[in-house]
Amino acid sequence: MIRLALIDAGGANIGSVRYALGRLGVEAELTTDAQVIGRADRVILPGVGAAAQVMARLRELDLIDTIRSLQAPLLGVCVGMQVLFEHSEEDDTACLGLLAGRVAKLPVSPGIRVPHMGWNTLAARREASLTRGIGPHDQAYFVHSYAAPVSEDCLSSATHGQAFAAVVQRGRVAGAQFHPERSAAVGARLLQNFIEFGLA
Amino acid sequence: MLSRRIVPCLDVRGGRVVKGVKFRDHVDMGDIAELALRYRDAGADELVFYDIGASPEGRSVDYGWVEKVSRLLDIPFCVAGGIRSVETARAVLHAGADKVSINTPALERPALIGELATAFGVQCVVVGIDSVREADGQWRVRSYTGDPSKTRAEGLRTLDWIVQAQALGAGEIVLNCMDSDGVRRGYDVEQLTAARALCHVPLVASGGAGLPEHFAAAFQQADVDAALAASVFHSGAIAIPELKRYLRAQAIEVRNAH
Numbered sequence: 439m440i441r442l443a444l445i446d447a448g449g450a451n452i453g454s455v456r457y458a459l460g461r462l463g464v465e466a467e468l469t470t471d472a473q474v475i476g477r478a479d480r481v482i483l484p485g486v487g488a489a490a491q492v493m494a495r496l497r498e499l500d501l502i503d504t505i506r507s508l509q510a511p512l513l514g515v516c517v518g519m520q521v522l523f524e525h526s527e528e529d530d531t532a533c534l535g536l537l538a539g540r541v542a543k544l545p546v547s548p549g550i551r552v553p554h555m556g557w558n559t560l561a562a563r564r565e566a567s568l569t570r571g572i573g574p575h576d577q578a579y580f581v582h583s584y585a586a587p588v589s590e591d592c593l594s595s596a597t598h599g600q601a602f603a604a605v606v607q608r609g610r611v612a613g614a615q616f617h618p619e620r621s622a623a624v625g626a627r628l629l630q631n632f633i634e635f636g637l638a
Numbered sequence: 639m640l641s642r643r644i645v646p647c648l649d650v651r652g653g654r655v656v657k658g659v660k661f662r663d664h665v666d667m668g669d670i671a672e673l674a675l676r677y678r679d680a681g682a683d684e685l686v687f688y689d690i691g692a693s694p695e696g697r698s699v700d701y702g703w704v705e706k707v708s709r710l711l712d713i714p715f716c717v718a719g720g721i722r723s724v725e726t727a728r729a730v731l732h733a734g735a736d737k738v739s740i741n742t743p744a745l746e747r748p749a750l751i752g753e754l755a756t757a758f759g760v761q762c763v764v765v766g767i768d769s770v771r772e773a774d775g776q777w778r779v780r781s782y783t784g785d786p787s788k789t790r791a792e793g794l795r796t797l798d799w800i801v802q803a804q805a806l807g808a809g810e811i812v813l814n815c816m817d818s819d820g821v822r823r824g825y826d827v828e829q830l831t832a833a834r835a836l837c838h839v840p841l842v843a844s845g846g847a848g849l850p851e852h853f854a855a856a857f858q859q860a861d862v863d864a865a866l867a868a869s870v871f872h873s874g875a876i877a878i879p880e881l882k883r884y885l886r887a888q889a890i891e892v893r894n895a896h
Contacts, residue, residue: 450731450758452732453733453734454734549861556643577894597639622895626712
């Protein structure tokens, strides 16, 4: 049985992510314990709310170094993905710096509403086990106002006014800007891939 | 490209889905989780569960069913009705709801919108607005609409409230046009268009859906992000897969749920 640690960073979607993993037959351990996180086979950092809140909570729990030095595959979800980058424009927040780049606010323009809320199409940027089986017309459910830029770490992008990173990965660190727990079959595929292949 | 959302709304009372005729004589429609999954399978993009009577009765929702729904459902859902504090919202969100929708409590105490946005982020905060066109031609909000005997006219112009709600931290607005609600003659495109011009966050049309053409009009003419409906879906008058096929044929971007 795979040991999957779900970091309790205070976000409201923790329960939903846990249930989504449960639907895939994986009993995730909801934890703030560095030792439990350190010996897990997979680690997920969910987040709903603001980058500053997530970072403050991780600092308070003394988990910053634990996450930075993790050897197991790590998947950040939504704000949990945003804090993997160097910096977020949201409240001018210094983040974990595991991925290069800065998270910025999505600009409002005619017909482009922020928050970006709803089902949007994923465009593949490069192949990886994490996005295996996700097709060119597949859609995922997004709810966010800030986004990471498309860089060489971007596996899939989406477009809302401008293109932004929807799924990222560099080595053992990955993230999904959309909510896999609420993205029907596409979300289940991503989680299943993460469980099955790690970030190979 | 971002799809337009189709959102069935389910009325909940005492942990069951019910259907009311003129707000009274509620008929049991079935188990919440069962109906939620049925709509998910049909291709609904999101669901709203509205705990009817929660506000008029001065009580908040019971969260047991929220957790049950969250365990089963893999599309987003919003809970409305009786949420009047950060603590209640927290309980509902932690039980697994993706968003909370507030209506009467936001009118009573607008600061609640900001409190929720600060605590959970604007993306979790939906402000529902019940609106009526008055004799002078102005649209104005109503509160306590769950019970006709308690419904109040607030004197507040709907368009002013839309602006204010966004400034306070609303991440989405659901505009329920009561004059067209339940009549099935179409969404109030005129009112929605006026709201759209002032609304920079997602706007959801509610009230009046009777035909697939009504959905197309709301999306194409009023440029709403989502359309909410209840009776046409519950009665089977409109099936979501056919509705989506129709909308796609009108070049309206909708999600293909397979």
